[in-house]
Amino acid sequence: MIEELRSRFGEALLSAEQVGRELRVSVAAAALPEVAAFAKEHGFHYPADITAWDAGDELRVVYRLVDLASGEHLVITVPAPRSGARLPSLVPIFGGADWPEREIYDLFGVRFDGHPDLRRILLTDDWEGHPLLK
Amino acid sequence: MTRTNLFVDVVLSALSIVKGLMVTLTNALRPRVTRNHPFQKTPIPEVWRGRLVHLRGEDGRLRCTACLACQKACPSHAIPTIQGDDKKGKEKRAQVYVWDASRCLFCGLCVEACPFDAIRLTREYSIVGEDRADLIFDLNRLLGPAEGETA
Amino acid sequence: MTTGLTPTEHITLNMGPQHPSTHGVLRLELELEGEVIVACRPIIGYLHRGIEKMAEARTYPQVLPYTDRLDYLSSSSNNMAYVQAVEKLLGLEVPERAKYLRVISLELNRIASHLVFLATFANDLGATTVFLYGMRERELIMDLFSMWAGARLTQSWIRIGGVGADIPDGFVDQALAFCRLMPKRLDEYDRILTGNRIFRARTEGVGILPPELGVNYGASGPTLRGSGVEFDVRRAEPYEVYGDLDFEVVTRPTCDCMGRYLVRMQEMRQSVRILEQCLKRLPEGEVRAKVPRVIRPPEGEAYGRVESPRGEFACYVVSDGSPRPARVRFRAPSFYHLSVLPRMLQGWKVGDAVAILGSIDIVLGEVDR
Numbered sequence: 001m002i003e004e005l006r007s008r009f010g011e012a013l014l015s016a017e018q019v020g021r022e023l024r025v026s027v028a029a030a031a032l033p034e035v036a037a038f039a040k041e042h043g044f045h046y047p048a049d050i051t052a053w054d055a056g057d058e059l060r061v062v063y064r065l066v067d068l069a070s071g072e073h074l075v076i077t078v079p080a081p082r083s084g085a086r087l088p089s090l091v092p093i094f095g096g097a098d099w100p101e102r103e104i105y106d107l108f109g110v111r112f113d114g115h116p117d118l119r120r121i122l123l124t125d126d127w128e129g130h131p132l133l134k
Numbered sequence: 135m136t137r138t139n140l141f142v143d144v145v146l147s148a149l150s151i152v153k154g155l156m157v158t159l160t161n162a163l164r165p166r167v168t169r170n171h172p173f174q175k176t177p178i179p180e181v182w183r184g185r186l187v188h189l190r191g192e193d194g195r196l197r198c199t200a201c202l203a204c205q206k207a208c209p210s211h212a213i214p215t216i217q218g219d220d221k222k223g224k225e226k227r228a229q230v231y232v233w234d235a236s237r238c239l240f241c242g243l244c245v246e247a248c249p250f251d252a253i254r255l256t257r258e259y260s261i262v263g264e265d266r267a268d269l270i271f272d273l274n275r276l277l278g279p280a281e282g283e284t285a
Numbered sequence: 286m287t288t289g290l291t292p293t294e295h296i297t298l299n300m301g302p303q304h305p306s307t308h309g310v311l312r313l314e315l316e317l318e319g320e321v322i323v324a325c326r327p328i329i330g331y332l333h334r335g336i337e338k339m340a341e342a343r344t345y346p347q348v349l350p351y352t353d354r355l356d357y358l359s360s361s362s363n364n365m366a367y368v369q370a371v372e373k374l375l376g377l378e379v380p381e382r383a384k385y386l387r388v389i390s391l392e393l394n395r396i397a398s399h400l401v402f403l404a405t406f407a408n409d410l411g412a413t414t415v416f417l418y419g420m421r422e423r424e425l426i427m428d429l430f431s432m433w434a435g436a437r438l439t440q441s442w443i444r445i446g447g448v449g450a451d452i453p454d455g456f457v458d459q460a461l462a463f464c465r466l467m468p469k470r471l472d473e474y475d476r477i478l479t480g481n482r483i484f485r486a487r488t489e490g491v492g493i494l495p496p497e498l499g500v501n502y503g504a505s506g507p508t509l510r511g512s513g514v515e516f517d518v519r520r521a522e523p524y525e526v527y528g529d530l531d532f533e534v535v536t537r538p539t540c541d542c543m544g545r546y547l548v549r550m551q552e553m554r555q556s557v558r559i560l561e562q563c564l565k566r567l568p569e570g571e572v573r574a575k576v577p578r579v580i581r582p583p584e585g586e587a588y589g590r591v592e593s594p595r596g597e598f599a600c601y602v603v604s605d606g607s608p609r610p611a612r613v614r615f616r617a618p619s620f621y622h623l624s625v626l627p628r629m630l631q632g633w634k635v636g637d638a639v640a641i642l643g644s645i646d647i648v649l650g651e652v653d654r
């Protein structure tokens with residue numbers, strides 16, 4: 001899988017390592033939809049978790065896709081700037097990305113291009129700021 | 135739906151209701167499991183995590199040495215103030231100790247953290263007051279039984 | 286029509302946030318054409334307490350009591366997911382007895398939670414009697430938890446390194462007695478509810494969730510298994526001692542409310558089976574590993590994954606090497622189930638909304654966090 005990803009995405013694949021059952025890759029934002037679609041074709045149908053965290057100098061948005069048949073995890077980390085970040089939305093590929101992306105927008109301020117309904121979800125609409133930023 | 139089908143359906147539905155009624159009947163004949171609270175007391179197990187108390191040693195003095203370990207362990211700042219007298223080390227005893235029941239999660243981390251086994255969470259579960267201030271307990275209201283007495 | 290409404294006129298109906306069948310504070314904005322739902326917008330966040338933010342300001346052991354307050358009907362599974370992630374970070378091995386005790390606690394909680402589901406689901410559909418029965422049996426589990434953990438719901442008894450304390454005397458006997466009683470009571474529920482004509486009419490074929498849609502939306506647990514997908518974290522990634530235990534992953538192919546209901550009913554029987562095995566095999570020994578006073582996991586990230594009564598409950602913990610986690614994220618199954626709800630409601634009547642919402646068994650505590 002790593003080899004295939006590498007040959008296909010080249011530069012866009014920032015890093016890749018296998019940790020137990022998890023294949024952890026880091027990709028550039030622009031390549032995200034293609035990597036996700038590629039993963040889905042290869043059996044990773046289940047969007048287990050989509051979240052983000054503030055690493056201090058940048059945000060990391062983490063997509064965990066699981067292959068229910070083999071039990072393998074594919075963890076895609078996408079670095080993003082701490083303010084004004086824009087990422088392509090995965091909603092067209094995974095319906096399960098809808099609410100988590102809204103949550104990341106709500107709590108971290110990352111905008112997802114192509115999201116059908118990007119509103120705050122946990123906080124009220126008139127809330128100022130994004131509380132999970134450090 | 136044809137006539138016979140309708141007939142079968144009605145009979146089966148009626149039977150399912152009769153079957154259900156048999157269950158309610160058996161249950162109606164079982165001894166009752168509810169209690170008439172608050173007139174009838176519910177037995178509360180010894181390990182219950184309810185109201186906090188301070189224990190006293192054999193000499194009748196508080197065990198708490200105001201070491202602040204419980205305060206540091208508490209996740210929700212439910213123990214805002216602890217002050218000791220001016221003695222040192224193990225001789226030191228708490229003079230002020232505030233426990234805020236309205237913030238407490240009853241997790242028991244404070245009890246686990248205490249190196250002197252000075253506090254307990256007790257079986258008292260009904261902690262009520264008329265305003266918030268009633269739920270803030272000072273040392274006078276936190277005194278538990280001395281060694282040997284039962285709660 | 287005398288109402289003056291033409292069939293094309295849509296009205297918006299708010300269900301909740303204070304509505305008994307929303308099981309907490311959830312608002313569903315339903316767009317109706319007559320009585321038929323054409324669109325639904327779930328509005329959540331009423332119970333948001335910022336637990337993920339609070340966790341950043343707490344030490345590792347201090348986060349634990351907060352996890353109880355997520356899925357409050359099954360606090361052990363929340364504790365387990367968090368503890369599992371932290372233990373992965375620490376590389377901590379837990380004593381064998383503690384692993385069994387954890388499974389006992391998890392399965393008791395699963396039965397308790399499914400009983401609440403049964404009770405409220407039946408109540409929503411008009412069978413009030415079953416509500417009382419479900420709550421009655423659940424009380425037996427609550428008694429077991431109070432004598433062991435000293436709390437009914439917010440136990441925080443699965444701790445980093447093991448469990449809070451060993452079980453008291455008499456616990457095993459009382460739990461085994463419960464295991465003997467429960468299947469008989471389940472038969473009773475089946476007799477009064479499962480076969481009932483009205484109940485069947487309201488659940489069979491209602492609220493279809495196609496398996497592909499469910500997987501695509503990240504649905505899990507009984508909600509997904511009711512659509513025939515055999516996915517159970519206990520089987521897919523066995524934690525604690527689930528790998529050594531004998532149990533079935535229950536599925537139903539019907540994709541409807543009835544399917545999801547039947548999966549939960551059967552799961553309770555499987556949980557009883559697991560409990561019996563654990564109680565009989567329970568090894569002697571310690572219940573808590575040695576854990577340093579200040580927990581300072583090495584830098585890294587870990588994903589703790591458990592099968593909660595509602596589905597895959599997971600906790601993603603990122604450590605920066607300090608005594609406080611850099612990020613704690615809870616992946617709540619109900620969150621995903623609610624996001625697919627609008628798709629399940631489309632085309633059904635308002636009355637069915639109650640059944641469909643009930644059948645995905647949400648807990649708002651974990652949705653809003």
Ligand code: SF4
Pocket residue numbers: 207208209210211212213237238239240241242243244245
């Ligand atoms: S029980 Fe928990 S929340 Fe309450 S005072 Fe003790 S440590 Fe604090």
Ligand code: SF4
Pocket residue numbers: 197198199200201202203204205216228247248249250251252253
């Ligand atoms: S109760 Fe225990 S931990 Fe808290 S200050 Fe007193 S001696 Fe220290």
